[in-house]
Amino acid sequence: MTDRPEMFEGVDRIWQDGEFVNFEDAQVHVLTHALHYGTGVFEGVRCYDTAEGPAIFRWDEHLERLYESAKVYDIEIPYEPAELTEATIELIRSEGLESCYIRPIAFYGYGPLGLNPSESPVETAIAAWPWGAYLGEEALEEGVDVAVSSWRKYSSDEIPTNAKTTGPYVNSVLASLEARGNGYTEAVVLNEEGNVAEGPGENVFLVRDGEIYTTGLSESILDGITRQTAITLAEDMGYEVHETTISRGELYTADELFFTGTAAEVTPIRSVDGNQIGAGTKGPVTDDLQSAFFDLFEERPAEYDDWFTDVEV
Numbered sequence: 183m184t185d186r187p188e189m190f191e192g193v194d195r196i197w198q199d200g201e202f203v204n205f206e207d208a209q210v211h212v213l214t215h216a217l218h219y220g221t222g223v224f225e226g227v228r229c230y231d232t233a234e235g236p237a238i239f240r241w242d243e244h245l246e247r248l249y250e251s252a253k254v255y256d257i258e259i260p261y262e263p264a265e266l267t268e269a270t271i272e273l274i275r276s277e278g279l280e281s282c283y284i285r286p287i288a289f290y291g292y293g294p295l296g297l298n299p300s301e302s303p304v305e306t307a308i309a310a311w312p313w314g315a316y317l318g319e320e321a322l323e324e325g326v327d328v329a330v331s332s333w334r335k336y337s338s339d340e341i342p343t344n345a346k347t348t349g350p351y352v353n354s355v356l357a358s359l360e361a362r363g364n365g366y367t368e369a370v371v372l373n374e375e376g377n378v379a380e381g382p383g384e385n386v387f388l389v390r391d392g393e394i395y396t397t398g399l400s401e402s403i404l405d406g407i408t409r410q411t412a413i414t415l416a417e418d419m420g421y422e423v424h425e426t427t428i429s430r431g432e433l434y435t436a437d438e439l440f441f442t443g444t445a446a447e448v449t450p451i452r453s454v455d456g457n458q459i460g461a462g463t464k465g466p467v468t469d470d471l472q473s474a475f476f477d478l479f480e481e482r483p484a485e486y487d488d489w490f491t492d493v494e495v
């Protein structure tokens with residue numbers, strides 16, 4: 183086994199198929215169906231060190247999306263949602279984590295190798311590890327430079343974009359590699375109509391004349407849970423939010439742009455293809471929304487209490 187990546191250095195155990203196993207023992211067979219055909223579904227979730235202790239943010243919604251993603255591929259997760267919740271809480275507690283990233287995954291495992299996965303067992307795992315700002319702390323303050331990718335996002339009649347499936351993430355990998363290779367921090371990917379879809383792992387928001395726009399669900403996007411959070415927070419703050427089509431050209435003339443995502447949280451975009459957006463730093467509406475987002479964890483406002491699953495009860 184190669185050296186452990188730094189991000190996993192402190193991880194002792196992973197939950198795999200019903201039990202907690204040592205990090206080194208959390209293995210799969212090389213003939214695992216999902217390794218060959220990408221037949222897995224997964225989630226990325228954050229646990230925050232909140233004013234009321236460690237709490238998983240929007241766990242129920244992530245779990246619901248996991249089971250819905252699984253449904254698309256006839257993946258029958260052999261555990262009830264409550265069992266995955268219990269396993270996750272126990273994992274976070276026993277690893278002594280206060281804030282972390284959580285990665286549940288369910289996939290067609292080791293069985294006969296062929297495109298029909300129905301004879302392969304469904305394997306399930308949950309890992310958790312400490313993880314800071316995905317695009318860097320500076321990115322949250324200063325914003326990121328992005329490029330429109332030459333790779334297009336597949337449409338939902340090719341691969342359902344509302345399911346979070348392992349295989350199709352090669353599309354995101356290509357877009358990320360291209361952006362980073364060209365000196366940008368992240369990509370924006372257009373859909374087959376040539377309009378804005380999303381980032382490789384983020385949804386896109388635009389601000390114009392004080393109103394907020396984000397790409398609609400039929401634009402070949404993942405229905406991001408941070409996207410839903412941002413829409414709710416923005417509307418509760420009195421902003422008009424439009425779920426719509428955003429053209430490539432509108433990116434360049436936006437007053438503000440930002441990404442949302444579990445990993446990226448609320449990250450300002452300061453330039454697109456070298457064109458400065460607004461003042462070239464975090465804009466006022468983005469700042470307002472980003473503050474409201476991080477205040478959720480600092481303040482645990484009662485009206486959003488349903489969004490939290492406490493780890494210590």
Ligand SMILES: Cc1ncc(COP(=O)(O)O)c(C=O)c1O
Nearest residue numbers: 383384385404406407408443444
């Ligand atoms: C392609 C894609 N779009 C959007 C998102 C944002 O979704 P969420 O806010 O649920 O993390 C993600 C992250 O999972 C993603 O991978």
